[in-house]
Amino acid sequence: MNKIKLIIQREYLTRVRKKSFLLTTFLVPLIFIGMYVGVIFLTKKSFDESHSHVYVVDDTKDVMNKLNSSKNVSYLNENQDLQKKIQNLQNEDGKTSILYIPKDFYESESVEFLSNDKPNLAIEAEIRDSLNRIIKDKKYESYGITAEIRRSIKSDVKIKSKEIKENGATTESNTEIAMGISLALSILVYISLFLYGSQVMRGIIEEKNSRIIEVIISSVKPFQLMMGKIVGIGLVGLTQFALWIVVSVILAGVASMTLVSKEELANQMMNNQAQQSQLLSNQGIENSSSTISNESIAEVISLLQTVDFPLIIGCFFIFFLGGYLIYSALFAAVGSAVDSETEASQFTLPITMPLLLTYALSFGVLINNPHGTVATWLSFIPFTSPIAMLVRIPFGVPTWQIVVSAILLILGFIFTTWIAARIYRVGILMYGKKASYKELLKWFRYKS
Amino acid sequence: MLSLRNIVKQYAHHRALDDVSIDIPEGKIFGLLGPNGAGKTSxxxxxxQITAPDSGEIYFNNERLSPKHIEQIGYLPEERGLYKKMKVGEQMIYLxxxxGLSKLEAKKRLNYWFEKLDISTWWDKRIEDLSKGMQQKxxxxxxxxxxxxxxxxxxxxSGFDPLNAQIIQDEILELNKNGATIIYSTHRMETVEELCDNIALINKSKKILDGSVKHIKRLYQNQTYCIDLTATGSLIDHQTPLYQLDELFSNDDYVQIKIKINPEYKLNDVLNFLIPQAEINQVKEIIPTIHDIFIEKVTQTHRxxxxQN
Structure with missing residues (x-):
């Protein structure tokens, strides 16, 4: 037992002390946050860039007054003759264009949009919406429908989905958020199982190639060495995840402290409250777009609060660990059987097939029907459950299923480790022998 | 010290060890000899205890060999290897x-050895930064x-220059003098006679010879002599039932002969035969080297x- 501890210690410390470990620990959260910031920045920038000036040649002499410039489009009244303006336009930059509104606009419901290069779809859509609104208003008016009436017939049905739990209580749920979390978990588990599994394999190939294996094996049992390596690298993985959580929380904290000043925060809070009271008093009244987005943000936050993060994180650690133990044992067997990493690929592909399959399915069947037959079965089979069960968990899985799946996972781990250890003890001492499946089967059958 | 009895090890296609029994006496240097693939590594x-035999028993100090004996055995494999990225000192402590050594004790002893072999400056170096000979040390x-x-x-x-090989050889002899039993496995015979007290010769999965070096050599003495002489009279007549002439070298009146005395006669008989005909300058018994015995035995079993086939 003491020797296993020594092996675990070495495997753990040599990896944690590496510069690459520190680098990934701090870089990965930074990259994620950077990507997040980058996406926001780029979206904002693309909005800025798409801002364009539209010269309106209005033959109706009516529509122009009803067009409101927005942050994307500025409407400029143009009294010049259309042909003349077209000639002028050729000398201007690409962001300028002409909207020609013919006299019979209200009847024909068509306009011409002229620009130097291909028109921006977003701008076109905005112009179309504005014109539609103008026509609609005109028609409402002609039918004698006042703004008052329109306000009162506007409806906005909200569906509050609630799940009935085993104990009969209902909780709010949101499918989109569950989907998002599911996919994130699927990707995270898939990548990390591969990452740490192949680290185990590489470590074993290194020991075999450097021939230190014989020295170590004369001091400890092969099984001790294999388990020590698997556990040591598993702990590296857990450390990495724990550090990522800590670093992300700190970085997010720092970012919100520096980027959002306190006043702004307070302002926002006030706004939210005001809007909420407004919402309560004039329900159904069309609000400005900013109110709507704020409302949806508040909704998302309240929905996020319904997500059971402790359960998800707890299950993540259980199923990641279980999956890691199963797959790293298989990777260990492969590592012991080959002399180089390139030779290993013929074995790693078949053993990781179930993982790959479940990963691919998680974007389709699993996420669309998380409680269907396929998903339920996959979440019980130990080779697929690390991904399948984690995909299902955000949608709510009965506790007994989680427990049964976890138990099966442990049994699966014991089984694969037993097989792997039998191949490993022979494989590590075989040099230069091209391992085939037949050969592996023979090794497996050897008496110790 | 160590006794292997009727060891059999069977691999899928071939029998690596076939009923091998070896006794290694305490405090001796024991040469385990044999050509490549004979079964030494097995x-x-x-x-x-890296592998277990299919049948047979092993006794370590009259106890059945068990995992508790691991700490009393030190093993330098033929294929050397250490963790390349690890630092020398750290790795030594780990091993x-x-x-079963405590960290403190390991450090103490390492300091002693590093000073003894004059490599104290290597402590913080990585293994991959050392030369091959340094890694061996x-x-x-x-x-x-x-x-x-x-x-x-x-x-x-293997892998040492002559100077360092001598240093290592001295260390081995000193360890042996301080009471350690040493199994020295090789297929290079030059050093065997110099170092070994006892040997066992393995070939084709079988032990074909064992015993003390002296005893084995005596066993293989076959009354072969090299005699320098100066002929006093006419040509010496080698047509005699006493011996067979293997080689003859002559330069004027100086003659050197290599003879093999026939079993029923002794050296004295031969001298009695030669003295009247020549002046004897030197008589030297040709003792077979372990190398010769090795070659002879291996080719013999080969034949x-x-x-049989």
Whole structure:
């Protein structure tokens, strides 16, 4: 037992002390946050860039007054003759264009949009919406429908989905958020199982190639060495995840402290409250777009609060660990059987097939029907459950299923480790022998 | 010290060890000889409990060999290797701890050895930054650091320059003088006579010869002599029932002959025969080297196998 501890210690410390470990620990959260910031920045920038000036040649002499410039489009009244303006336009930059509104606009419901290069779809859509609104208003008016009436017939049905739990209580749920979390978990588990599994394999190939294996094996049992390596690298993985959580929380904290000043925060809070009271008093009244987005943000936050993060994180650690133990044992067997990493690929592909399959399915069947037959079965089979069960968990899985799946996972781990250890003890001492499946089967059958 | 009895090890396609029994006396240097692929490594792996024999027993100090004996055995494999990225000192401590030494004790002994072999400056170097010979030295220390009672050295001199080979040889002899039993496995015979008290010769999975070096050599003495003489009269008549002439070299009246005395006669009989005809300058018995015996035995078994087929 003491020797296993020594092996675990070495495997753990040599990896944690590496510069690459520190680098990934701090870089990965930074990259994620950077990507997040980058996406926001780029979206904002693309909005800025798409801002364009539209010269309106209005033959109706009516529509122009009803067009409101927005942050994307500025409407400029143009009294010049259309042909003349077209000639002028050729000398201007690409962001300028002409909207020609013919006299019979209200009847024909068509306009011409002229620009130097291909028109921006977003701008076109905005112009179309504005014109539609103008026509609609005109028609409402002609039918004698006042703004008052329109306000009162506007409806906005909200569906509050609630799940009935085993104990009969209902909780709010949101499918989109569950989907998002599911996919994130699927990707995270898939990548990390591969990452740490192949680290185990590489470590074993290194020991075999450097021939230190014989020295170590004369001091400890092969099984001790294999388990020590698997556990040591598993702990590296857990450390990495724990550090990522800590670093992300700190970085997010720092970012919100520096980027959002306190006043702004307070302002926002006030706004939210005001809007909420407004919402309560004039329900159904069309609000400005900013109110709507704020409302949806508040909704998302309240929905996020319904997500059971402790359960998800707890299950993540259980199923990641279980999956890691199963797959790293298989990777260990492969590592012991080959002399180089390139030779290993013929074995790693078949053993990781179930993982790959479940990963691919998680974007389709699993996420669309998380409680269907396929998903339920996959979440019980130990080779697929690390991904399948984690995909299902955000949608709510009965506790007994989680427990049964976890138990099966442990049994699966014991089984694969037993097989792997039998191949490993022979494989590590075989040099230069091209391992085939037949050969592996023979090794497996050897008496110790 | 160590006794292997009727060891059989069967692999899928061939029998690596076929009923091999070896006794290794305490405090001796024991040469485990044999050509490549004879089964030496299989024996060593069985002693190290890396693999187990299919049948047969092994006794370590009259006890059945068991995992508790691991700490009393030091093993230097033929294929050397250490963790390349690890620092020398750290790695040595790790290996010593696996052999049951405490960290403190390991450090103390390492300091002693590093000073003795004059490599104290290597402590913080990575293994991959050392030359091959330097790595060998480090690994030799790793083998003996836990002061094992039985040291198994598989081709310990390969990769060393003559100077360092001599240093290692002196260390081996000193360890032996301090009470360690040493198994020295090799297929290079030059050093065997110099170092070994006893040997066992393995060929084709079988032990074909064992015993003390002196005894074996006596066994293989076949009354072959080299005699220098000056002829006093006419040509010497070698047509005699006393011996067979193997070689003859002559330069004027100086003659050197190599003879093999026939079993029913002694050297004295031959001298009596020669003295009247020549002046004897020198008589030297040709004692077969372990090398010769090795070659003879191995080719002999080789022939036997061929004849059987």
């Amino acid at each position: 024996i060593i792996r069985i002693i190290n 010593a701890q696996l052999k 480090v690994q030799f220390i790793a083998t003996v650091l836990h002061e094992p009672k039985l040291i198994i050295l598989d081709e310990p001199f 036997e196998v061929h004849e």
